Amino acid sequence: MSSQAAVAITPGRRLGLTQEYEAGTGTYMRNGIIYSSILGSKGIKGAEGSGNPTVFVERSNAKFAIPNIGSEVLARVVRINPRAASVAIMMVGSTPCQEDFQGVVRVQDIRATEKDLVQMINSFRPGDIIRAEVISLGDQRSYYLATTKNEHGVVFAQSAAGNTMVPTSWEEMQDPKTGDVEKRKCAKAF
Template sequence: MSGGIESVTPGRRLGLAEEYEAGSGTYTRNGMIYSSILGTKVVEKAEEPKETDSQSKPTLYVKRSNAKFAIPVIGSEVLCRVVRMNPRAASVAIMMVGSTPCQEDFQGVVRVQDIRATEKDLVQMINSFRPGDIIRAEVISLGDQRSYYLATTKNEHGVIFAQSAAGNTMVPISWEEMQDPKTKDTEKRKCAKTF
């Protein structure tokens, strides 16, 4: 193995698809290779080219880090990926507790009443999160046997990474809107306050 080793989070751009083969823990979109899991970026040298294939490329993959792992507890801040939604709740996969990655994703739920601290009756799930968003939240209850209950009521909690319908990384322009810098389209989100 060769190349640099660096920690990556889901959605992190790793390289160009024309320069590398996409390996495990990655996905390709619009000619770019992205990380699909939390772990370490690894570049594996291409094998010696065979007579029939002179275009062998190095392989980019993400290796899960299992040196130490975390378990969510009440009051801990977590980083999650939104998996699916319904009008009452968003199901998420908890990837990190504080700054420590989880060895495996824990299941969590953000209920509609736990998204904002005020005007809870006006909150709509579709205007807060979308599947694929990366959010910062707080564990408020150990929930049921299947899922932890999470909240994004604090200003610093909410969406920290989102992609637009065009596949571009969006930037927050207010606490409830994100914009695609290329197409200038805006989408509703419950944005985390960045410091």
């Protein structure tokens, strides 16, 4: 039994095609594709006779951080558009993720009130680090996140000049060196 490099395999991860592999423990098949049904590590068992090798997922004792509904996460904003910000989830609670999970903060999930007045460019910028809550497991690509609580929002940002900014209110951050002020949805400091 040979096991590949220990990479966190999450439920729903595509493992291979039924033409190439047999489905083993910890997997399921749908439409000719083999998926993981549990959290663990991917392994491949050699073929018996003339059959295909068996792909399987085995549980491991390693601690993997996986976002769940209600989890508080730290994420880096990767890109924004007028309707949503794409983020890479780096930590779940105080546990770092072994690999970044993709997330989305939709414009209607930024603030709890006056949602129709929210503009993405005034809330986040690429490179910002945000604290958010997982509100939905989303689709196959991304978790849906919200920053509607006061303690959620931008926790780290750099100005256009490259300096670390400090929050001056819940919706503004200032570069202490240049004095420039930029709009952000700031997280309330504890």
